[in-house]
Amino acid sequence: MTSLLEYRSNRIVELMEEPAERRDADWLKESLQQAMMLELTTLPPYLSAMWSIEPQSGDVLKAFKRIVFDEMSHLGLAGNMLTTIGGVPRLGDAHTVPKYPGPLPGGVRPSLNVCLSGLSKESLALFAQIEEPDDPIAEARSHTSIGAFYTAILEAFQDHAELITGAHQLERNMQHHGAGNSLVALNSLADVEAAIEVIKEQGEGTAASPENPHPGVTDELAHFYVFRELFRGRKLVRVAEDPDRWEFTGDVIAMPGTRPMGTVPDGGWGAPGQPTPDAETQALLDQGNQAYSRMLDLLEDAWQANDPDTATGLLDEAVFKMVGLKGPARALMIREIPGGDGRTYGPEFRYIAD
Template identity: 65%
Template sequence: MTTLPGYRSNRIVELMREPAESRGPDWLQESLQQAVLLELATLPPYLCAMWSIQDESDEVAGALERVVFDEMSHLGLAGNLLTTIGGTPQLAHTSTAPAYPEPLPGGVRPGLIVSLSGLSRETAKLFSQIEEPDEPLARAASPGTSIGAFYTAILDAFREHADLITGQRQLVRQMTAHGAGNDIVAITSMNAVEKAIGVIKEQGEGTTASPVNPHPEAAGELAHYYVFREIYHGRKLVKVSEDPPRWDFTGDPIPLPTTRRMATVPPGGWAASGAIVPDSDAQQRLTAGNLAYSHLLSFLEKAWKAEDGTTARQLLGKAVAAMFGLKEPAQWLMEHPLPDGSGRTYGPEFRYVETPEA
């Protein structure tokens, strides 16, 4: 298998600079690998914010949980888009897995540093900058290529090369309970490509006509960008004008929930910081979390490599089990104070480590 440019390349910016007539099969395969890395990059910071909320029944916790399940679905769909044209998602390697804090992969949103910490107004602002469309209906300004524009370029390339679609090595999982568009489906036709990319873009950005997620778990659910902007502003987004249609964050208050006080994970992880060396109990949970995360990436990569459906389903099941195994050590760490007297706590590192054969 050819090793494609990794997480810390500038490849998305480079790919977007290539003229449309040059965007052939190799361009499409490289772009979809980068799309897989983009979808992976959002999950750890969103999970940390969600798990930091003490009351899981809180309205904001519910909103974040819906976003997380959407992003899991997006990762599955991006991987299927890659395998249907003969590629294989590359996830389980230090060159492709995120190592927070760092920028988004491929040069998307230059200057934006994605880190791991508990929920706050500032983390909500960061998340909205990740998800921001090119022309949001209620605006914040972020520079550079948007994720939505990148997916539009991928869709255009698929339309020129629909003959590449094979339907091979597809992972399938029913997730309708978490949203109308959340099933991970096989990509076997151009129609399936259109639907999958539509779900990814519209759940993240909304549409040019409305901030509402057209593939929701619940009626009126907003797209991710607007969910995060509501949390940041502390106000509901409401329509303030019909002609022209206009929305603003002037609705009912949205209180920031009580959270576990997870500090920002330093570069290289907690032990690398020097001043915040974890004790043995904290290090045990950090190791357990990193191993579970690494197994998750390994199982997913192997599932997409599997040539038979039974093996792929078994490996996907193991990946899901590893994902659910992340929560307990993460929340234990979020209750464990740092030794610096700041009143802040540890949190998961989401670091890929080489693991025994799983």
């Protein structure tokens, strides 16, 4: 099965080409594993950009924090969808972890080159392309969306609701991060439908509005539109009603102060042809990679635990490791790359097996 889980493959495209009558339990399990890989792929670039923002930067930093927490919730919900039908998530595996720079998994939006860097206009353009809906309210479409993949998954669930068992579900109350952000058990088709609605609408908005129907703050926009606002430097506002029309003509949004993190090269900072990091820098890189790797291992173990209390404890440990990534990441961002024209190091998010 390893070849089917290969990160750099066209597997999602192939799954989407399968006719509806062949979208059975195996199709759903494989699709949900790919969905988890997609969700995981967004976290390192969003976190790198967020951690590059100076701490007192106000609304832009807050917007990134909300998006990151949403994406963590989406990863958890995708995992619960997989385990409720008897699947086993694979995260701590060299075949399934994201590799940067590189494409999204499964052949989704193959023109994109997802990389790790500080916040910039270029990274914002990339993030918006990752989150782009099929039919954006304010801009033209460029490609089939991740949301279309989730729609196919939902339709397969609706055809095979009997597969839902409620087994091995992780739960965590995260309402303080916004409506719909809690990690909840998926014990029925209605639960699955609600989870997919949250994932799609927080990222893309709805067909009628760019607003996030599951917000953390009033008038919060879906991720795609937040990134486009920041890229354009203007708030997205409703300029007409019945029908609604939205344009980026609102208040000016200034880019925040950032630390000048460079783009992580293929193979990491110490790859052939790159300057060799000094010992202290390498220690910070290793610390971040180890925390990231153990977080993924702990999440896998949590979903496989038979005892709910054990699962909760492992999930808590994974969250602790996640929080621990920030320290070494920000410490790296004040260390200049030799010959890097003032650019600094940043986290690599490389998986290191035990």
